[in-house]
Structure formats: C-alpha cells, structure tokens
Amino acid sequence: MSKVLEEVLAANAAYSAGFGDKADLAMPPKRRFAVLTCMDARLDPAKFAGLAEGDAHVIRNAGGRASDDAIRSLIISYKLLATREWFVIHHTDCGMETFTDDIMRDLLRNSLRTAEFRNGKWTDPGKTEGAPDGDFIDWLTIRNQEESVLADVRHIRRHPLVPQDIPIYGYIFDVKSGKLLEVAKATEAGKPKIGKAA
C-alpha cells in the first residue's frame, strides 16, 4: 500500500470514530452559501471561512474559475439546495498565473510528464509521449487576480440560469497573511438586482 493511501485511511478511521451527531446533518447547507475557489493546497476554506460540516458548499477547481462545470454546481446549489449567497475567491501566487494556453498546449504536446518551473519559466523534462489534445481545452489561466475575480463574478451574474437576487462577493485570499481581501469592483458587479426573479 502506498504511504499516502495508508495515511489517508488511518486519518479516516480516526475521523469516523468521532463522527457522532454529524450523521444527522441535512443535505442542504445549513448556512446557505457557496464558495467557488482554487484547488491550491495552501487554501483550506473550512479554516479560512470558518466552516463546519454541513455549513456550506465549496466548489474547487484550478484557479477557482467560473467554468461551465463550476456554474453547473452553483446552479444546483441554489436551485435544489437553497444557497442564497455566493463567494468567488481567487488567491495570490496562483499557479494559473504562471502559464498561458499556448504554453500548456506546447508542454502537453511535448510530453505528459510533470513539467518543471525554473526561473519563471515552464520546461518539459523531455520528448516522450505527448499529445495535441490540450488544444481543445480552455485552460482558464489568470493574468491578473483582480481582473479574474471580476471577470468570473460578471460571468456568473450574467448567466441566464443564475437568479438575479443572489449576491456574489469577490475576494482574493492572501497566501502570505491568510486574509481575505475584497475586490470591491467584483462585489459591486455581483450585487443582487432586487425585485427581479426570487
């Protein structure tokens, strides 16, 4: 058994031993909100936003971007599970700022192995079995955090399946201080339009 697998199963045994009344939690998030954020290992939404099991939905992907699949989850979160406030949280020092679609496509065409980031540049370990299929993926990279938060909040706000009365807040998590920094323009763009669809 791999070391990681062994560790995960041991941690889960301890966790489930103390599971207790969490067995009675309802499916809809108790505090009725959802967070869209990056998969970065330094971000722990349960800790930085004070969540316990059953409190909120957390949707994560590379960058915390408003991809079609993130929007699918947000719509389910509201329509079927009654969340009423959403957060889009990107973060400083995000890996999504380190490459472009072209860079990723070239790396994948070169090989499928893990690339190396040296002196601000991605290099591939060698010419092996690469594939051109990265050309068909929009990698949703980030040039500027404030712009990406604003773009994602606007994109969600404009979506025809997103209700107008839900506020969408835009924030950047600072990986150096653990603080959430508001992107005022994004929160402004995500303001609910009261009086429309409820």
Ligand SMILES: [Zn+2]
């Ligand atoms: Zn990130």
